Amino acid sequence: MKNFFTEFAAARAEYAIARKLYRMKMLSFLLAALLCICPLACGTYPAAAAPSVRADASERTIFLTFDDGPTDSTTPKVLDILRDLGVKATFFVIGRQIRGREEILRRTAAEGHAIGIHTYTHDYGTIYHSREALIEDIGRCRAAIRAVLPRYDRKIYRFPGGSFLCPDLRAAVKAAGYRYYDWNASAGDAEGNYSAEQLFENAVRTAQNKDPVLLLLHDGVGYRQTLRALPKIISYFQNEGYRFKTL
Numbered sequence: 001m002k003n004f005f006t007e008f009a010a011a012r013a014e015y016a017i018a019r020k021l022y023r024m025k026m027l028s029f030l031l032a033a034l035l036c037i038c039p040l041a042c043g044t045y046p047a048a049a050a051p052s053v054r055a056d057a058s059e060r061t062i063f064l065t066f067d068d069g070p071t072d073s074t075t076p077k078v079l080d081i082l083r084d085l086g087v088k089a090t091f092f093v094i095g096r097q098i099r100g101r102e103e104i105l106r107r108t109a110a111e112g113h114a115i116g117i118h119t120y121t122h123d124y125g126t127i128y129h130s131r132e133a134l135i136e137d138i139g140r141c142r143a144a145i146r147a148v149l150p151r152y153d154r155k156i157y158r159f160p161g162g163s164f165l166c167p168d169l170r171a172a173v174k175a176a177g178y179r180y181y182d183w184n185a186s187a188g189d190a191e192g193n194y195s196a197e198q199l200f201e202n203a204v205r206t207a208q209n210k211d212p213v214l215l216l217l218h219d220g221v222g223y224r225q226t227l228r229a230l231p232k233i234i235s236y237f238q239n240e241g242y243r244f245k246t247l
């Protein structure tokens, strides 16, 4: 239980910091948005998933992405749902949470999901302090993954909070050989106390007219409503003819 509350408090504190940083960075975000109206134009998405207008809805693609795991309370349940519904997803993991949860990470890989680098510490003040600090944090996370999965060779990355928080650091990440992925749709599960129904509606609304859809979800501690919403979210996109792919 101690671990749960420590993790939970840390997650809430991170969220508060993220909101503060978000407000501080809004001006730079607006500027970035002017230069780059849609993240799809930034070249951060796979070439095969370039946006296009398609007449055949059955060809549409969705990437489910889960940030902030692995956790004991959420990740295994997410994996169960994905297994039961037969879809694959991408997990952007927090390196410092891997110790003690090695089996969860092994299971994630063994069941065919993609694993990406999110951060080692998820401490905004540290990782966004400088280019060097960010690249070091990314490297520590990658090393933590490789300690459990020695053959892990991916260099896919998601900026905590999104790259719009620190557009000036995007180039450093690319120069270090990493490919970063933001999102263009979100259930909003880290943004407030939404019900499962509201999370579902957020996911559907924000994904409208997007192809591919990169949907942001979380498997950190305390995301019970995400677990409740997930089967309905998956069923909706399956019924709409989307193909589920991993990054």
Ligand SMILES: [Zn+2]
Pocket: 067, 068, 118, 122, 160, 161
């Ligand atoms: Zn995160």
